[in-house]
Each structure stands twice: as C-alpha cells, then as structure tokens.
Amino acid sequence: MSADNQKPERLEATFAFPMLYEWSIGLYGSRFFQEIMNNKRFIGIKCPGCGKIYVPPRRVCGPCFKELTELVPLSDTGVLTAFSVVNYPFIDPNTGSRRPIPYTYGYIQLDGADNIFSHIINETDLSRIKVGMKVRAVFKDRAEMKGNIEDIKYFELIR
Numbered sequence: 001m002s003a004d005n006q007k008p009e010r011l012e013a014t015f016a017f018p019m020l021y022e023w024s025i026g027l028y029g030s031r032f033f034q035e036i037m038n039n040k041r042f043i044g045i046k047c048p049g050c051g052k053i054y055v056p057p058r059r060v061c062g063p064c065f066k067e068l069t070e071l072v073p074l075s076d077t078g079v080l081t082a083f084s085v086v087n088y089p090f091i092d093p094n095t096g097s098r099r100p101i102p103y104t105y106g107y108i109q110l111d112g113a114d115n116i117f118s119h120i121i122n123e124t125d126l127s128r129i130k131v132g133m134k135v136r137a138v139f140k141d142r143a144e145m146k147g148n149i150e151d152i153k154y155f156e157l158i159r
C-alpha cells in the first residue's frame with residue numbers, strides 16, 4: 001500500500017484556555033454607541049481643516065492631520081455604494097457563532113457623512129438590490145442594546 005492510499009491519522013489541537021478579553025473603544029467610540037442607545041441616531045465628527053465629516057467619529061483627520069473635536073448629528077439614512085451577498089459560512093467575530101447565510105454586507109454613505117460605513121443590509125435578492133439605493137438603519141429596541149455595532153440590526157432598503 002502506498003502512502004497515498006493510507007487514511008491519514010486525524011490530528012487535533014486542543015486549546016484549553018479561554019481567551020476572554022475586552023478593549024476600550026475610546027472616547028468617541030463610546031459617544032457613538034451612546035448616541036445610538038440614547039437617541040437611535042448616528043453622530044459623526046467634522047474636520048476643522050478640510051470640513052470632512054467622518055462616521056464613526058475618530059480623533060484625527062487622515063488627509064490633513066487635524067485633531068477632530070466637533071461632533072455632529074447625522075441621519076439614519078444613506079446611499080448604498082457597494083454590496084456583496086455572502087453565501088459561504090462565516091464565523092462572526094462579534095458573536096463567535098456562525099452567521100446564517102445568505103446575508104448581504106453593504107457599504108453605506110450616510111447622509112451628511114463623507115466616508116463609508118459598512119453593515120448588514122436586509123435584502124439578499126439580487127433582483128431587488130442595486131448600488132445607489134437609499135437605505136435606513138434599523139436599530140434594536142433600547143432594552144436589547146449593549147453599546148456595540150449589533151445595536152444596529154441592519155439597514156433596510158427604502159423603496
């Protein structure tokens with residue numbers, strides 16, 4: 001019998017130590033999720049140099065290196081700029097569980113913002129979703145919110 005015909009021995013690697021960890025989402029990351037929890041609204045931050053508005057808020061403007069401090073309210077609507085319908089199994093790093101397939105991941109330019117925000121779109125039928133469509137954020141009920149990205153359930157198409 002050649003080595004090619006042998007059933008390979010099944011090897012296992014056991015990891016016995018849980019890797020529970022947490023990290024700070026920072027001052028502006030905290031404000032971003034607090035605004036969602038308290039008002040079901042997005043906030044961005046405006047650059048005093050170039051005027052760009054970023055969402056989520058960040059500390060520094062990449063193109064002009066100005067420190068950012070001016071938080072501004074943003075709409076819960078935007079335009080879908082790109083999307084992908086995902087049909088392969090995927091372990092969601094936020095939950096550690098397999099995300100049900102298919103699902104659609106989209107790039108959204110929120111009204112009033114200059115950069116792109118990405119999240120789940122609740123449409124997987126390619127005949128019903130197109131780049132350029134208007135979308136609106138759908139938030140969890142306040143009691144279910146935990147101050148993370150999953151407080152936004154998904155974006156729905158506005159027809």
Ligand SMILES: [Zn+2]
Pocket residue numbers: 047048049050051052061062063064065066
């Ligand atoms: Zn700038």
